[in-house]
Amino acid sequence: MAVNLEPPRAEDLLTISGVRLGVARAGVRKPNRKDLLVVALDEGSRVAGVFTRNRFRAAPVLVCKEHLNGELPIRALVVNTGVANAGTGDSGLRNARAVCAAVAQHLDIEPTQVLPMSTGVIMEPLPVDRIEKGLPDCIEDLAPGHWVSAAEAIMTTDTVSKEAAVSRGGFTVGGMAKGSGMIHPDLATMLAIVTTDYPLAPGEPIEFLRPAVDESFNSISVDGDCSTNDAVVLLANGASAIERTPATDLAFAAALRKTCRELAEQIVADGEGVTVLAEITVTGAADDGQAKAIARRIATSALVKTALFGRDANWGRVLMAAGSAPYNGGYAEVDVDRMTLSYNGSVVLERGAPMGVEPDVSGTTCTIGLDLGIGTGTASYLTSDLSYDYVRINADYRT
Amino acid sequence: MAVNLEPPRAEDLLTISGVRLGVARAGVRKPNRKDLLVVALDEGSRVAGVFTRNRFRAAPVLVCKEHLNGELPIRALVVNTGVANAGTGDSGLRNARAVCAAVAQHLDIEPTQVLPMSTGVIMEPLPVDRIEKGLPDCIEDLAPGHWVSAAEAIMTTDTVSKEAAVSRGGFTVGGMAKGSGMIHPDLATMLAIVTTDYPLAPGEPIEFLRPAVDESFNSISVDGDCSTNDAVVLLANGASAIERTPATDLAFAAALRKTCRELAEQIVADGEGVTVLAEITVTGAADDGQAKAIARRIATSALVKTALFGRDANWGRVLMAAGSAPYNGGYAEVDVDRMTLSYNGSVVLERGAPMGVEPDVSGTTCTIGLDLGIGTGTASYLTSDLSYDYVRINADYRT
Numbered sequence: 154m155a156v157n158l159e160p161p162r163a164e165d166l167l168t169i170s171g172v173r174l175g176v177a178r179a180g181v182r183k184p185n186r187k188d189l190l191v192v193a194l195d196e197g198s199r200v201a202g203v204f205t206r207n208r209f210r211a212a213p214v215l216v217c218k219e220h221l222n223g224e225l226p227i228r229a230l231v232v233n234t235g236v237a238n239a240g241t242g243d244s245g246l247r248n249a250r251a252v253c254a255a256v257a258q259h260l261d262i263e264p265t266q267v268l269p270m271s272t273g274v275i276m277e278p279l280p281v282d283r284i285e286k287g288l289p290d291c292i293e294d295l296a297p298g299h300w301v302s303a304a305e306a307i308m309t310t311d312t313v314s315k316e317a318a319v320s321r322g323g324f325t326v327g328g329m330a331k332g333s334g335m336i337h338p339d340l341a342t343m344l345a346i347v348t349t350d351y352p353l354a355p356g357e358p359i360e361f362l363r364p365a366v367d368e369s370f371n372s373i374s375v376d377g378d379c380s381t382n383d384a385v386v387l388l389a390n391g392a393s394a395i396e397r398t399p400a401t402d403l404a405f406a407a408a409l410r411k412t413c414r415e416l417a418e419q420i421v422a423d424g425e426g427v428t429v430l431a432e433i434t435v436t437g438a439a440d441d442g443q444a445k446a447i448a449r450r451i452a453t454s455a456l457v458k459t460a461l462f463g464r465d466a467n468w469g470r471v472l473m474a475a476g477s478a479p480y481n482g483g484y485a486e487v488d489v490d491r492m493t494l495s496y497n498g499s500v501v502l503e504r505g506a507p508m509g510v511e512p513d514v515s516g517t518t519c520t521i522g523l524d525l526g527i528g529t530g531t532a533s534y535l536t537s538d539l540s541y542d543y544v545r546i547n548a549d550y551r552t
Numbered sequence: 553m554a555v556n557l558e559p560p561r562a563e564d565l566l567t568i569s570g571v572r573l574g575v576a577r578a579g580v581r582k583p584n585r586k587d588l589l590v591v592a593l594d595e596g597s598r599v600a601g602v603f604t605r606n607r608f609r610a611a612p613v614l615v616c617k618e619h620l621n622g623e624l625p626i627r628a629l630v631v632n633t634g635v636a637n638a639g640t641g642d643s644g645l646r647n648a649r650a651v652c653a654a655v656a657q658h659l660d661i662e663p664t665q666v667l668p669m670s671t672g673v674i675m676e677p678l679p680v681d682r683i684e685k686g687l688p689d690c691i692e693d694l695a696p697g698h699w700v701s702a703a704e705a706i707m708t709t710d711t712v713s714k715e716a717a718v719s720r721g722g723f724t725v726g727g728m729a730k731g732s733g734m735i736h737p738d739l740a741t742m743l744a745i746v747t748t749d750y751p752l753a754p755g756e757p758i759e760f761l762r763p764a765v766d767e768s769f770n771s772i773s774v775d776g777d778c779s780t781n782d783a784v785v786l787l788a789n790g791a792s793a794i795e796r797t798p799a800t801d802l803a804f805a806a807a808l809r810k811t812c813r814e815l816a817e818q819i820v821a822d823g824e825g826v827t828v829l830a831e832i833t834v835t836g837a838a839d840d841g842q843a844k845a846i847a848r849r850i851a852t853s854a855l856v857k858t859a860l861f862g863r864d865a866n867w868g869r870v871l872m873a874a875g876s877a878p879y880n881g882g883y884a885e886v887d888v889d890r891m892t893l894s895y896n897g898s899v900v901l902e903r904g905a906p907m908g909v910e911p912d913v914s915g916t917t918c919t920i921g922l923d924l925g926i927g928t929g930t931a932s933y934l935t936s937d938l939s940y941d942y943v944r945i946n947a948d949y950r951t
Contacts (some may be wrong), residue, residue: 208886
């Protein structure tokens with residue numbers, strides 16, 4: 154089961170000049186499915202990436218970081234599904250580099266100009282030979298309009314492909330993502346590729362990407378687990394050639410945030426076992442950091458999530474979670490007598506006083522608003538419920 | 553469902569001279585159940601308490617801390633079930649103090665010499681009148697041998713009462729606890745009262761209690777949620793009159809740890825929905841703090857816990873969790889190439905190399921041993937699986 158978001162479909166994705174995509178059926182792990190994607194970038198592109206903070210990082214993540222820190226500009230991405238190339242040690246690194254070298258040869262660039270991304274099962278060797286054999290099809294397929302098939306090619310346990318695009322005065326931001334949210338038994342959970350024709354100088358993409366990721370991919374929770382392969386990449390090639398002003402920079406930052414946010418929502422909504430999407434918004438915290446700590450604690454509480462599944466506005470659990478949000482070695486600051494809590498706009502607690510209200514939480518979306526009445530810190534988090542299906546899928550995965 | 557631990561039963565509990573217990577059916581929330589306990593201590597007793605770190609603390613916890621920090625020695629405990637007196641603001645504090653005053657009057661002591669403890673539903677006012685009416689029965693019932701009925705009187709959603717006792721050369725440590733582990737819908741989860749006739753000076757009980765609690769109640773996880781009323785109290789009256797030496801101090805510390813540990817195990821085993829008890833032991837960490845952070849992260853991972861329910865030694869999930877253990881604002885140090893991991897003694901990964909072994913995890917207990925190969929830090933954590941019943945109980949609680 155998954156919540157139907159009616160997301161912006163691929164038709165809305167606008168072609169971005171200078172970005173070409175090509176897919177192939179390489180048979181990485183299973184036959185007859187699109188499982189290999191190459192994204193080729195024209196010269197002058199700027200690329201930034203944000204990667205998993207898990208200490209147990211997959212080989213492609215390590216190689217991406219190495220190549221992003223290298224001398225030469227990034228000119229291509231290669232993404233395979235099926236095998237995550239995680240937990241594969243030195244041979245995993247060699248395999249990731251071999252794939253980069255093969256792509257580079259086809260595109261007449263250097264291997265360090267290629268970013269490799271992999272998703273799928275862990276602890277299995279990457280079948281480099283199959284990927285190499287699939288590459289000519291990818292290269293032949295390269296075209297600016299191939300967003301739909303590209304978004305499909307990066308799916309693993311996803312039930313729908315995930316795309317988002319925003320067009321503003323003179324420029325476009327478009328992206329695709331994969332991630333099956335809570336079910337992810339193979340751990341190599343989330344990839345997102347976001348492209349834009351907005352002109353950015355070297356070093357600038359990461360400055361725009363980090364805050365956008367913080368407010369989107371880093372503000373969603375399905376089961377609180379952090380994968381080994383998570384990666385978000387921004388490709389900016391300036392093809393729009395619009396003249397930058399502080400106003401266009403703000404518009405670009407907002408468009409990037411919106412694109413990332415929509416992709417993140419699609420990931421949570423597609424989680425197997427998800428029956429409710431819930432947005433937790435915390436206001437009035439001592440500062441933004443404490444607001445985020447509290448929002449995250451509520452969003453990841455098993456008691457809050459099972460209550461969401463039961464369509465129960467069991468707000469005592471929200472208070473309990475808010476009171477135990479780890480922050481700076483202790484807990485974030487709360488005072489129950491100042492708290493105001495609402496479900497779907499219905500206030501259940503006003504400055505510590507229960508209102509005797511039973512809000513309607515029977516739908517597939519739910520907003521929980523908690524004002525702490527202490528300061529001006531705010532944060533929000535998108536989460537899902539914890540259902541029988543979540544337990545079934547994750548308990549039965551290998552049996 | 554609950555795992556049958558065959559715990560030490562009440563018959564094993566030895567009477568501790570100078571500690572008298574009395575219970576009553578006060579009808580705090582439901583009629584005809586033991587729901588009120590008074591523990592009276594002879595003069596010369598030393599008392600220490602460790603309380604919930606949740607910022608949202610119940611009124612009795614606040615009053616306990618006040619009285620423990622007061623001038624006069626503690627001479628009595630009063631415990632009620634049914635209503636937790638949590639989230640009740642100033643009137644909750646007044647009610648907790650009123651109960652102390654009533655107990656003090658019966659025992660001819662001062663109100664600040666009484667520690668109040670409450671467990672049950674939150675956000676409801678404490679029915680002080682019913683408690684006052686029940687007190688004469690408690691006082692009349694006071695006797696050193698009433699451990700069994702006392703342990704029953706503090707049960708809420710528990711399915712079995714929880715007691716433990718250890719007798720060593722010349723002294724005894726005995727305790728009781730309540731806590732229904734993962735199901736706890738009313739949040740006021742855990743109480744434990746531990747008594748001893750070992751002689752301790754003022755200020756010493758807390759020094760012995762803190763490390764014992766760290767290795768027991770603070771090293772168990774059912775759903776990672778931290779309640780508003782958690783409290784562990786140590787009552788020491790020196791009635792054994794044995795002569796203290798460094799050796800007896802060590803023996804007492806070990807006995808206290810064993811008692812706390814057995815009570816903590818009984819709490820996890822009694823969690824509704826629990827079908828497996830798992831002990832996570834981390835060795836070879838950079839230091840003990842990082843070992844504990846990693847053990848806790850594994851013990852609270854929804855993916856690890858659903859795999860336990862599925863009787864699946866899905867060890868990739870353990871690695872994933874180990875790699876993302878929050879520590880000091882980042883993650884605890886791990887290196888997959890140095891990791892050795894075993895289930896029930898079967899090594900599945902040896903210094904990063906998969907062994908191709910499929911361990912038997914079909915039982916109701918499971919030990920997961922992770923050696924990080926980095927330093928000498930160690931820690932262990934007791935946890936349970938995440939089952940359909942957990943979701944059912946917590947989703948259906950109010951509906």
